[in-house]
Amino acid sequence: DQQVKQNSPSLSVQEGRISILNCDYTNSMFDYFLWYKKYPAEGPTFLISISSIKDKNEDGRFTVFLNKSAKHLSLHIVPSQPGDSAVYFCAASANGNEKLTFGTGTRLTIIP
Amino acid sequence: GAVVSQHPSRVICKSGTSVKIECRSLDFQATTMFWYRQFPKQSLMLMATSNEGSKATYEQGVEKDKFLINHASLTLSTLTVTSAHPEDSSFYICSAREPTGTRNEKLFFGSGTQLSVL
Numbered sequence: 012d013q014q015v016k017q018n019s020p021s022l023s024v025q026e027g028r029i030s031i032l033n034c035d036y037t038n039s040m041f042d043y044f045l046w047y048k049k050y051p052a053e054g055p056t057f058l059i060s061i062s063s064i065k066d067k068n069e070d071g072r073f074t075v076f077l078n079k080s081a082k083h084l085s086l087h088i089v090p091s092q093p094g095d096s097a098v099y100f101c102a103a104s105a106n107g108n109e110k111l112t113f114g115t116g117t118r119l120t121i122i123p
Numbered sequence: 124g125a126v127v128s129q130h131p132s133r134v135i136c137k138s139g140t141s142v143k144i145e146c147r148s149l150d151f152q153a154t155t156m157f158w159y160r161q162f163p164k165q166s167l168m169l170m171a172t173s174n175e176g177s178k179a180t181y182e183q184g185v186e187k188d189k190f191l192i193n194h195a196s197l198t199l200s201t202l203t204v205t206s207a208h209p210e211d212s213s214f215y216i217c218s219a220r221e222p223t224g225t226r227n228e229k230l231f232f233g234s235g236t237q238l239s240v241l
Contacts, residue, residue, distance in 0.1 A: 054216060054232030109220060113167040
């Protein structure tokens with residue numbers, strides 16, 4: 012049972028444009044969501060997070076939006092840069108738990 | 124940022140042998156480390172939570188006698204895949220939480236180990 016889903020395995024975006032990565036979840040107990048970025052041969056690194064009490068969190072070029080009613084979150088990157096090319100994982104946790112449930116990842120390619 | 128080192132990055136072994144994977148937190152002490160597994164085209168799945176000085180907590184469906192976890196110090200956790208079989212071939216990755224962090228922002232991952240069992 013995949014509780015966190017990233018339905019797009021890959022995405023290509025022109026440099027300078029907006030990249031939008033999507034994530035859906037099924038477990039209503041999830042109350043904290045994170046995005047991780049992973050380069051080849053490296054471990055995932057934390058990018059941005061959002062608590063369920065918010066619907067938006069912004070950090071520089073990265074903004075995460077949360078729609079609790081739709082159980083959907085998205086990561087916006089604007090403007091997209093070549094260094095953003097990586098695999099992006101959505102993850103969720105519940106009740107202050109350290110356990111993370113991950114999505115399958117979306118490979119983002121920024122085209123120069 | 125904090126660094127978690129995982130070794131080896133790749134291992135190929137014969138069926139029936141045991142393989143040990145090490146996970147070290149290089150610049151912080153981690154009382155808790157996590158071990159994940161990822162099969163092709165699937166998500167990272169938590170296998171177990173490793174607690175320093177105590178027994179690991181395994182997720183449902185993960186055989187504790189097959190995947191031995193030892194967290195003997197605040198900077199080292201090891202995962203031993205015992206009597207490995209081809210179906211154990213997977214990508215294994217560890218993570219450690221920096222104690223000063225809140226929730227999971229301070230969760231740092233190793234670079235992973237690709238295990239191939241022939």
